[in-house]
Amino acid sequence: MLAIEARQLTKHLGDTVIVNMLDLSVPEGSVYGFLGPNGAGKTTTMRLLLGLLRPDSGSVRLLGHDLARERRRALSAVGAFIESASLYEHLSARENLGLTQRLLGLQPNEIDRVLEVVDLLYAGAKRVRDYSLGMKQRLALARALLGAPRLLLLDEPTNGLDPDGIIAMRALIRELPDRIGGTVFVSSHMLSEVEQTAKDVCLIRKGSIVLHGRVSELLNGDAEVEIALDQPMTALARLAAAGMRACLGDSDTIRLKCSRGDHSTAIEANRLLVSEGFAVRSIVPCKRSLEDLYRTTLTASVVDSHGTPRVAA
CATH class of the missing domain: 3.40.50.300 (P-loop containing nucleotide triphosphate hydrolases)
Incomplete structure (x- = not known):
């Protein structure tokens, strides 16, 4: 019951x-x-x-x-x-x-x-x-x-x-x-x-x-890494255009979704961003929390048809 x-x-x-x-x-x-x-x-x-x-x-x-x-x-x-x-x-x-x-x-x-x-x-x-x-x-x-x-x-x-x-x-x-x-x-x-x-x-x-x-x-879903870099909004649009799932983090960071235990997505994202001139300062794994779920579910960035990130209402 x-x-x-x-x-x-x-x-x-x-x-x-x-x-x-x-x-x-x-x-x-x-x-x-x-x-x-x-x-x-x-x-x-x-x-x-x-x-x-x-x-x-x-x-x-x-x-x-x-x-x-x-x-x-x-x-x-x-x-x-x-x-x-x-x-x-x-x-x-x-x-x-x-x-x-x-x-x-x-x-x-x-x-x-x-x-x-x-x-x-x-x-x-x-x-x-x-x-x-x-x-x-x-x-x-x-x-x-x-x-x-x-x-x-x-x-x-x-x-x-x-x-x-x-x-x-x-x-x-x-x-x-x-x-x-x-x-x-x-x-x-x-x-x-x-x-x-x-x-x-x-x-x-x-x-x-x-x-x-x-x-x-x-909390046992996809893993995330946090990428600290310049121009996070522009970088987010570029990752989305490449088919990668990401959302804005805190203070000039992006949170990138990766398969748990698989580092290839983070490696590819880093290669792409560096090749296009973004200054990547760090890439660190994130411990998943309910606050992360809140961010990605309710306030995840959405990229429109023009490639411009916007925050979901």
């Missing part, structure tokens, strides 16, 4: 398509990364999955239950943390959690359980106004864990955190599937963070899926 199954999920805002025929299949028992730039439709999708917005078309199933027909059963084992912590600053952590605990009809010892999961048991009596931002994020996560949900949806959980807070939240998210015995669905624009926590990812742009799969398989 899938933790989340969405089919042809669509949402408009006026004439603008926010979520476009989205299909999601989220396996149980791991961290799933839902990635995309700001404005891609991630938070809207999260709201649709939780029934906070009504889709224009399409369906959602959570833990095997249809959200439209079995709303209460579908959401009964789901916890969520969307956008901001929304905590009562003048209350302690325990008092904040106690409000939700009583609303859900849970036993008081549930508060200690979730505080222990997020490593805040020592600070339960402390007022939230005295918490750091990272502690507030973890407290909001604790509140989402009340009732022992089997599916947890987190929207930008590391947003605004300092490096120490990011490291702590990353470690916590990585451990959550084992701690809760369930699935964690994480929405984020921080690709490097998700790469270190998620087993599966989905990348969206303008409400549509452009890439999805198991992280280990996605």
